[in-house]
Amino acid sequence: MLKLIKDNLKGSALAWATVAPLMMFLEVAMDLQQPALMARIIDVGVAKGDLPFVLHTGALMIAMAIAGFAGGALCSIFSARAAVTMSGEMRHSLFRKIQSLTFAEIDAFKTSSLVTRVTNDVMQMQHMLLMMLRIMVRSPLIFIGCVIMSFMLSPSLALVFAVIIPLVVASVAIVFSKATPLFSVAQASLDRMNTIMRENLLGARVVKAFTMESHEEARFAGANEELTERSIKAQRLVFVLLPVVTLIMNLGVVFVLWTGGREVMRGGIEIGKIMAFINYLVQISGSLMMAIMLVVNISRAQASAVRINEVLAATPSITEPQGSRHMADLSVEFSRVSFAYPGSRANALTDVSFSVCQGQTVGIIGATGSGKTTLAALIPRLYDVTEGQLLVGGVDVRSLSLAELRERIGMVMQETSLFAGTVEANLRFGSPNASIKDLDGACADAQAIDFLKGPDADYGIPVEQRGRNFSGGQKQRFSIARTLLHEPGILILDDSTSAIDLKTESFLRAAIAGRMRGKTVFVIAQRISAVMNADVIVVLDAGRVAALGAHRELIETSDIYRSIVASQLGEEALRHGN
Numbered sequence: 270m271l272k273l274i275k276d277n278l279k280g281s282a283l284a285w286a287t288v289a290p291l292m293m294f295l296e297v298a299m300d301l302q303q304p305a306l307m308a309r310i311i312d313v314g315v316a317k318g319d320l321p322f323v324l325h326t327g328a329l330m331i332a333m334a335i336a337g338f339a340g341g342a343l344c345s346i347f348s349a350r351a352a353v354t355m356s357g358e359m360r361h362s363l364f365r366k367i368q369s370l371t372f373a374e375i376d377a378f379k380t381s382s383l384v385t386r387v388t389n390d391v392m393q394m395q396h397m398l399l400m401m402l403r404i405m406v407r408s409p410l411i412f413i414g415c416v417i418m419s420f421m422l423s424p425s426l427a428l429v430f431a432v433i434i435p436l437v438v439a440s441v442a443i444v445f446s447k448a449t450p451l452f453s454v455a456q457a458s459l460d461r462m463n464t465i466m467r468e469n470l471l472g473a474r475v476v477k478a479f480t481m482e483s484h485e486e487a488r489f490a491g492a493n494e495e496l497t498e499r500s501i502k503a504q505r506l507v508f509v510l511l512p513v514v515t516l517i518m519n520l521g522v523v524f525v526l527w528t529g530g531r532e533v534m535r536g537g538i539e540i541g542k543i544m545a546f547i548n549y550l551v552q553i554s555g556s557l558m559m560a561i562m563l564v565v566n567i568s569r570a571q572a573s574a575v576r577i578n579e580v581l582a583a584t585p586s587i588t589e590p591q592g593s594r595h596m597a598d599l600s601v602e603f604s605r606v607s608f609a610y611p612g613s614r615a616n617a618l619t620d621v622s623f624s625v626c627q628g629q630t631v632g633i634i635g636a637t638g639s640g641k642t643t644l645a646a647l648i649p650r651l652y653d654v655t656e657g658q659l660l661v662g663g664v665d666v667r668s669l670s671l672a673e674l675r676e677r678i679g680m681v682m683q684e685t686s687l688f689a690g691t692v693e694a695n696l697r698f699g700s701p702n703a704s705i706k707d708l709d710g711a712c713a714d715a716q717a718i719d720f721l722k723g724p725d726a727d728y729g730i731p732v733e734q735r736g737r738n739f740s741g742g743q744k745q746r747f748s749i750a751r752t753l754l755h756e757p758g759i760l761i762l763d764d765s766t767s768a769i770d771l772k773t774e775s776f777l778r779a780a781i782a783g784r785m786r787g788k789t790v791f792v793i794a795q796r797i798s799a800v801m802n803a804d805v806i807v808v809l810d811a812g813r814v815a816a817l818g819a820h821r822e823l824i825e826t827s828d829i830y831r832s833i834v835a836s837q838l839g840e841e842a843l844r845h846g847n
Contacts, residue, residue, distance in 0.1 A: 270394075273574050273577060274355070276362075278358075282358065285354065286351035286402060289348045289402045290344075292343040292347060293341070293344040295339075297337075304548035305422075306326050306329060308422070308545035310326050311541030344406075348402035349399060355398055359391050366581055367383055367387075370585050373586050374586065378579075380467065381460055381464040381466075381467050384463060393569050394573055401567075404560060423546060426546055436517050437514055441510065458495050458496040461492050462495075465485075465489050466489065508565075511561060518553065589671055590669070593670040595662075595669075596673065597663045598627045601659075601661050603621045603624070604622055604657050604658040605657035606622070607619050607656040608655045608656075610643075617640050619813050621657075621812075623817055625791075627788070628788065632792050633791060634795070639812065640812040642683060645763045647659055648759070649674060649680055650675075661759070678758070678760075678761065679756075680752065680763065681749050681763060685748045687732055687744060688732065689732060689734045692728040692730045693727070695732055695747070696721075698751060699751065699754070700755050700756075711753040714777075715747075742773075745765050745766060749762070749781075753784060758789065760781070760789070760790045767795065800820075802820070803819075815829050
């Protein structure tokens with residue numbers, strides 16, 4: 270936790286964090302003088318009837334109170350700025366790290382957990398630093414200062430601290446050691462609740478379509494109850510400190526009153542000193558209460574720091590090669606490629622081999638779960654192959670610069686991803702310098718210009734979160750336009766026309782064929798009409814290449830392909846070979 274704070278507390282945040290304790294030192298110094306001055310008013314001014322002394326000392330107490338208030342206010346301001354600035358840097362570091370992680374690491378952490386770590390866990394660290402800069406400075410100073418001032422007033426009465434201090438320290442240590450693991454468990458429960466919430470928000474249509482609202486409500490209630498119970502258990506353990514410390518300090522006050530009263534009766538100490546001593550005990554009690562609250566926050570922050578460090582310490586499984594090579598052309602070759610997802614015992618792809626020359630269009634077809642999307646994800650190196658080699662431009666993708674590889678590849682995935690903003694901002698996502706003419710051309714080829722270009726002949730139409738104000742087919746054409754604007758050398762269409770009607774799809778295929786002439790195109794689809802005109806068609810079955818060839822050739826040689834054609838186009842298409 271301390272290393273995490275040190276790494277992110279820099280620049281202006283470090284400056285604010287340095288000044289804040291100095292201001293708190295001023296506040297504590299002023300507060301420590303108040304009981305001693307009050308004792309002098311009672312023992313000197315009141316006892317001797319010296320009104321000028323009382324007024325002078327009272328004025329001094331007011332001046333010190335104002336100075337202490339100024340120090341405390343400045344400490345609060347500086348502490349808040351330091352904590353907020355540090356948490357901003359921490360969030361930025363986490364986001365930057367998450368961007369560098371591969372799909373494998375993101376899948377391992379889970380999206381909802383990453384969101385919790387970037388938001389809730391960072392807020393815990395921010396709140397903890399804010400309290401540390403105030404309480405961690407104030408409590409020890411008050412405690413030490415009050416003990417010293419108490420010894421100066423009466424060494425015999427100050428012996429009460431020899432009993433109080435060990436009891437309080439032992440109580441805090443026991444609770445802290447037991448509370449931290451409980452807060453870790455509570456944060457894990459928060460992850461689970463966020464997962465359920467996210468699934469319900471993203472799958473709201475499915476839930477309503479199956480009238481499963483009551484089931485999902487019960488599932489959320491279970492996760493919420495689990496989080497509540499675990500949080501209560503952790504908080505209960507921590508807050509038991511408050512009555513324990515209060516009891517110890519009150520017993521200390523009773524001891525001082527009993528012992529001090531006897532000393533006053535014998536004339537060994539003045540009443541003002543007894544009152545000052547009790548005042549110091551009250552201040553110590555208050556500082557201990559604040560320290561307990563700090564323990565609560567440190568316990569939670571420690572659990573959050575572990576979760577944040579897990580993300581920051583994660584090592585991406587896909588890294589930039591040393592001495593990267595360059596692509597010679599736009600060819601793609603799979604050489605005995607096998608792949609298994611992390612944590613899976615079975616291969617998603619097994620011994621896949623085929624090659625594609627620059628300028629060819631390749632169709633990938635197969636049943637659901639046959640490995641089509643997995644195969645597409647390997648080309649831009651979203652995952653690394655488990656066995657074999659994948660070569661792009663005659664070079665193993667693991668020897669290519671990630672930036673160069675992905676710059677040459679345009680991929681339209683199954684699930685379209687649009688960002689809140691405007692149509693133009695989304696289209697320019699990978700091509701910020703594209704001209705309006707370029708936008709017009711890409712949208713026209715994607716058969717999308719009619720709904721993407723607004724009434725004012727611009728692309729200022731708003732896009733809601735996840736593109737909710739567009740239909741499924743519109744979002745697919747929108748994503749294709751964005752990818753075409755990028756002008757990739759290798760285009761991968763991963764079942765990206767499934768929501769588009771056949772007439773529009775035919776126009777789209779013709780436009781893409783003209784635009785991508787001399788380049789390499791992968792068309793992954795369920796519909797035979799999307800791949801039948803490809804130069805090469807790869808038929809996948811259970812992660813293996815079941816057949817390879819052109820449309821007419823496969824009709825003659827592949828039973829799997831013939832069954833797909835027959836089921837979609839009818840037996841007549843088999844007899845005519847089209």
